[in-house]
Amino acid sequence: xxxxxxxxxxxxxxxxxxxxxxxxxxxxxxxxxxxxxxxxxxxxxxxxxxxxxxxxxxxxxxxxxxxxxxxxxxxxxxxxxxxxxxxxxxxxxxxxxxxxxxxxxxxxxxxxxxxxxxxxxxxxxx
Amino acid sequence: xxxxxxxxxxxxxxxxxxxxxxxxxxxxxxxxxxxxxxxxxxxxxxxxxxxxxxxxxxxxxxxxxxxxxxxxxxxxxxxxxxxxxxxxxxxxxxxxxxxxxxxxxxxxxxxxxxxxxxxxxxxxxxxxxxxxxxxxxxxxxxxxxxxxxxxxxxxxxxxxxxxxxxxxxxxxxxxxxxxxxxxxxxxxxxxxxxxxxxxxxxxxxxxxxxxxxxxxxxxxxxxxxxxxxxxxxxxxxxxxxxxxxxxxxxxxxxxxxxxxxxxxxxxxxxxxxxxxxxxxxxxxxxxxxxx
Amino acid sequence: xxxxxxxxxxxxxxxxxxxxxxxxxxxxxxxxxxxxxxxxxxxxxxxxxxxxxxxxxxxxxxxxxxxxxxxxxxxxxxxxxxxxxxxxxxxxxxxxxxxxxxxxxxxxxxxxxxxxxxxxxxxxxxxxxxxxxxxxxxxxxxxxxxxxxxxxxxxxxxxxxxxxxxxxxxxxxxxxxxxxxxxxxxxxxxxxxxxxxxxxxxxxxxxxxxxxxxxxxxxxxxxxxxxxxxxxxxxxxxxxxxxxxxxxxxxxxxxxxxxx
Numbered sequence: 001x002x003x004x005x006x007x008x009x010x011x012x013x014x015x016x017x018x019x020x021x022x023x024x025x026x027x028x029x030x031x032x033x034x035x036x037x038x039x040x041x042x043x044x045x046x047x048x049x050x051x052x053x054x055x056x057x058x059x060x061x062x063x064x065x066x067x068x069x070x071x072x073x074x075x076x077x078x079x080x081x082x083x084x085x086x087x088x089x090x091x092x093x094x095x096x097x098x099x100x101x102x103x104x105x106x107x108x109x110x111x112x113x114x115x116x117x118x119x120x121x122x123x124x125x126x
Numbered sequence: 127x128x129x130x131x132x133x134x135x136x137x138x139x140x141x142x143x144x145x146x147x148x149x150x151x152x153x154x155x156x157x158x159x160x161x162x163x164x165x166x167x168x169x170x171x172x173x174x175x176x177x178x179x180x181x182x183x184x185x186x187x188x189x190x191x192x193x194x195x196x197x198x199x200x201x202x203x204x205x206x207x208x209x210x211x212x213x214x215x216x217x218x219x220x221x222x223x224x225x226x227x228x229x230x231x232x233x234x235x236x237x238x239x240x241x242x243x244x245x246x247x248x249x250x251x252x253x254x255x256x257x258x259x260x261x262x263x264x265x266x267x268x269x270x271x272x273x274x275x276x277x278x279x280x281x282x283x284x285x286x287x288x289x290x291x292x293x294x295x296x297x298x299x300x301x302x303x304x305x306x307x308x309x310x311x312x313x314x315x316x317x318x319x320x321x322x323x324x325x326x327x328x329x330x331x332x333x334x335x336x337x338x339x340x341x342x343x344x345x346x347x348x349x350x351x352x353x354x355x356x357x358x359x360x361x362x363x364x365x366x367x368x369x370x371x372x373x374x375x376x377x378x379x380x381x382x383x384x385x386x387x388x389x390x391x392x393x394x395x396x397x398x399x400x401x402x403x404x405x406x407x408x409x410x411x412x413x414x415x416x417x
Numbered sequence: 418x419x420x421x422x423x424x425x426x427x428x429x430x431x432x433x434x435x436x437x438x439x440x441x442x443x444x445x446x447x448x449x450x451x452x453x454x455x456x457x458x459x460x461x462x463x464x465x466x467x468x469x470x471x472x473x474x475x476x477x478x479x480x481x482x483x484x485x486x487x488x489x490x491x492x493x494x495x496x497x498x499x500x501x502x503x504x505x506x507x508x509x510x511x512x513x514x515x516x517x518x519x520x521x522x523x524x525x526x527x528x529x530x531x532x533x534x535x536x537x538x539x540x541x542x543x544x545x546x547x548x549x550x551x552x553x554x555x556x557x558x559x560x561x562x563x564x565x566x567x568x569x570x571x572x573x574x575x576x577x578x579x580x581x582x583x584x585x586x587x588x589x590x591x592x593x594x595x596x597x598x599x600x601x602x603x604x605x606x607x608x609x610x611x612x613x614x615x616x617x618x619x620x621x622x623x624x625x626x627x628x629x630x631x632x633x634x635x636x637x638x639x640x641x642x643x644x645x646x647x648x649x650x651x652x653x654x655x656x657x658x659x660x661x662x663x664x665x666x667x668x669x670x671x672x673x674x675x676x677x
Contacts, residue, residue, distance in 0.1 A: 008397050010340050011320055038302040045294045046320040047157055048302055050340075104391075178497055179674040195502030195671070197419045203500060209676055211498035213491060228422055228499035273500070 011046065015054030023063055023074055024082045034064065034072045061085070127202060127274040127306075128189045129153045130175065135184035137170055144170050146331035148184070154274065155305040159318055159339070162328035163408050168311045169207065171328065172277050176205040201230060205277040206264040212252050218263055219248035231272035236300070240266045243292055257284035265293055269300045275307045282314060290317065297321075319400040329408055339400065346403040347379040351393035359393055367406030378406040419501050423509035427492070431517045435481055442477045446470070469536060472545050474528040475568075478521035479575050486514060486579030490587035493673045507670045510580075511663065518572050522565070544568050550635065550651075552644035563648040570655035577662035584669040590677050 009017075022028050037055065041048040055072060058064040063078040075081075102112050130152040137145040144167040152158070152175075162168045173179045175186055177193050177200055186193045193199045212221050218241075226232035241248060244262045255263060261283045268276050282290045294317065301308065310318055325342050327335035335342060349356050353375040364381040378398060389395060398406075447469055470476070496506040529544065544551070544564045554560045586594045633654035635646030 010344065012340070038299070041302065042295050042298045044320070045298065045317070047323050047339075048298065049323055050320070173676070176497075177502065179676070195504045197500065197502050197505050200497075200502050201419055201500035205498075211494040211675065213495060224426065224495075225499060227426055228419065228496070228501055230419075 012050050012053035012057070015040070015046065015051055016057040019055065019058055020063060020082055023078055024086070026079070028074050030074050030076050030078055032074055033070070034074060036071055127154045130193075130275060131185075131187050132175065133185050133187070135171075135174065135186065136182045137167070137174060137179075138182040143331055145174070145181075148328075148331075148333055150326065150333060150336065152275065152307060152309065154307055156307050156324055157301065157322050158307070158309040158324045158326060159315075159322035160309055160311040160326045160328060161315060161404050162311070166328045167331060168328055169279050172205055172207065172279050172309075172311070176200070176203055176277065178205070202273050203275045203277070204229075204268050204271050204273045205279065206268045206281060207277075207279045208283060210252070210260065214251070214253035216252050217248065218246060218250050218252070218255070221252065221263065222248070222267070225267050225271060229271045229273065232267075233270045233272070236270045237266055240269065240296055243296075244289060258286065258289065259284075261285055262289065265296075269296055273306070275309070278308060278310045278312075280312055281310060282312060282317070290314075294318075294321065315401040315404055316399070325400070327404065327407060335407070342403070343397060343400060345381055346398045347383060348396050348398045348402075349377045349379060349393060350396070351375065351390065355390045355392050359387065359390060367409055378402070380407060420505050420509050420512075423496065423501050423505050424512050427509050427513035428516060431485055431513050432520075434485060435478075435517060435521065438477050438481050439474065442473060446473065469532070471529070471532055472525075474521070474525045475545065475572075478518070478525065479572055481521070482514060482518060482572055482576035483579035485517075486576040487583030487586070489580065489583035489670070490673070493587065493670070494675050497675060503670050503673060507667055514576050514580075515573070518569060518576065522569055522572065525568075526565075546571070547644070549643060549646045550648050553646070553648045567648060567651050567655070570652060570659070574655055574658050574662075577659050577666065580666040581662050581669070584666050584673070587673055588669065588677075 019028070019034060022034075028034050034055075035043075037048045037051045040046065040051045055064060059066060059072075062075055062081055064072050065075045067073055098112065102109075132148055132150040132152070135145055135148040136143065148171065160168050160171070170179070174181045175193070177186075177195065180194075188199050191199060193203075216224070222232070222234075222237055226234065240246075244259075244266070246259055246262050246266070250259075252260070252263070261281065262285065265278075265281055268278060268281070282293060285293065297308070298321070310322065312318055319339070322339055325335060325337055325339050326333050337345075349360050351359075351374070353370070353373050356375040356377050360377045360379055363379045363383065365377050366380045367378040369376040369378075380403065383395070492510065493503065493506055497503075525544075546568050547560075547564050550564050550567055551560050553563060586597060589597065633650055635641075635648065635650035637647050637650065641647070
């Protein structure tokens, strides 16, 4: 897990995102236990209440489950759920920004589509 | 344990009003950061809350009981301060023993663990310890002693980076095992920014900010762009500071932005970190002195 | 209240210091002269009795309670750092000093008895104050008890005097302390000289002061002989003095602060 804290977002959201990312990248596998609030708190010098707040977002989203007395575990199907969520957010997070920037640079719609195609081709030949 | 209530506290040294009408509720099980520039009165506030010095007016109470000479309350509070109140010829080990006897209890296992981790020699006499190791000795006591409120005045004074890391680890570990209130006053804001839940800013004898760290950070903005656009956009907002680089201007704002005012394309809005926010909030003090 | 813990710490600390004081007194008064006489080759002339004073332990105890009674600020500092307030600090200190005085007096008794038997010449009294009060009652046990009590009160008076001085000094910074310690005795000395001179010139007769002083130690009229001084007088005046001084010390202790 790699925490890269910047100050643009509240800390608890960053904590949630970092754990989500770790689940998405299979650093934390489904059914496996995630580090405890205390462990994360100590490791990154974050107030445990903040860590807990971040984790609770993931519990609400169904990515993590509390097991009483044992700790937090990655839910079954969490990986898929995260992918679904990110797919839905893809348009908002990436496409809108892409179009905004393209307009500032006076790039045409056609030019952007060409670039996307080129990007996919380059990725395939990797 | 009930909250410590500080109400309309005033401290006057001769004609100099160091603290003026301070009111605070210090809640149980919370980590606070008390931020203020040198000479803002942070140590004085700590010294009054722990009954080391008298106040000029106001009161400090727990459950309505004043703290003055009240052992029942004072024995639930530990203040780690820069002042050296331990007998100078006493050995480290004896100081631990003495503290365990005078307070209602002490986690001696934690004492011996931390002593080992920090490399503190229990046979050394207090006056032979370096500044850093004096801090370490007091920190070990602060974390191990059985109290509900721990006040840390410049806890990392003289500590190197490794020892500071070790201290923050130990602090959070101890807090997780036995939640209690910590009030930390430090100039190393970056190091505690993620640690503290609640921020107090002490400025000109007043508490000017008393907010959760999260809320406070949400109110701090850096507005960056060409000077005219930034100035136009931030007109009427609470601009607390600025940076200028050629025609590029950064205005720092504390408070709400105007929701219906459109952000020009040339201007970018971002949040700033606690240290930057604090520096900008309190830099006017020097400006007024210089003028 | 944390009086018990505070008392325990103070008492242990005082006890340790008292032990060291006895030791140093013996070294200073007995061992060193012996070594000197050895060096000078006069060991044969050395006699223990000429070096060991009758009231050795009593002198040590009196100086000890004065000094430790006066060491106020360091104790206060340490206690406030450890979450113990001024009232408890004061109370525990009084208890600890009182117990030390009783204990020290018991040691004086044992020492005096041993001295009488082993070293003393005939006529040595068990207490220094027996000279004044030792024959007041017809019963020797009552006399012993009365003198014991007066001695205890006397040492306590010294202790509370130390406490008041120490607490006053504790209110001031080191610099002012030095000023007071040096200045006040000089002032007192000058005052004394002035009084004596004035007295001699009979412009101001201080006989009333003298009479008052001898009255409170038990010389109630001019026909009293040494050994027969009224024992109740010092008991009452001592108790009153202790009560007054303790009240002053208590009031001043509540004013202590750190940093000063």
